[in-house]
């Protein structure tokens with residue numbers, strides 16, 4: 689039997705969203721990228737000039753903002769369309785400003801409470817590949833298959849750098865690596881739901897593997913019906 693809930697966690701730019709989307713498509717499951725929700729709150733806070741260090745205001749925003757996931761509404765390479773209070777923010781949430789501010793936002797307990805509740809409700813419906821930092825540990829500890837997807841910092845920086853250049857955002861590789869390191873450091877050391885491998889997660893190091901190889905490894909685990917519960 690295939691696992692019905694699949695949790696993929698891991699550090700920045702480890703390939704979770706590429707792999708998660710591909711595996712979900714192969715299985716006919718819903719793909720849910722939880723990072724998008726934290727990015728959306730961050731993006732709206734920046735757009736409304738809410739100071740990121742104002743925890744109360746950012747938390748109030750997380751409670752109020754309506755985030756919708758739709759099938760792609762524009763054929764521009766997007767995996768989905770994200771609306772925040774009706775505005776298309778699909779590409780805006782990938783900006784450097786969001787990258788630089790999302791980890792402080794997602795460290796706020798109230799922000800996490802609001803997001804985790806919605807994520808858990810969707811995850812419990814089953815037939816889902818859910819991707820993030822705390823899916824196997826906090827959001828869906830009962831997930832059928834948990835994977836911790838990793839890669840060396842150097843390789844992750846190269847991948848994120850390539851993505852940015854492909855989007856026409858010239859940026860220095862060393863700067864990207866520095867940003868990734870900083871985000872991982874905040875994500876791993878926060879008090880609430882820090883990034884860490886669940887005890888019953890399978891560790892998968894994707895350093896030196898290309899995308900089809902990583903997808904194949906994950907599908908092997910799925911097919912083996914590696915039920916962890």
Ligand code: CDP
Pocket residue numbers: 699700701702704705722723724726727790791792794795819820821822823871875
């Ligand atoms: O794609 P990338 O790995 O760079 O980032 P992401 O998965 O979109 O997540 C962006 C940020 O959201 C992370 O650095 C975390 O601070 C936060 N996040 C989180 O706290 N918990 C999750 N389940 C998912 C993301």
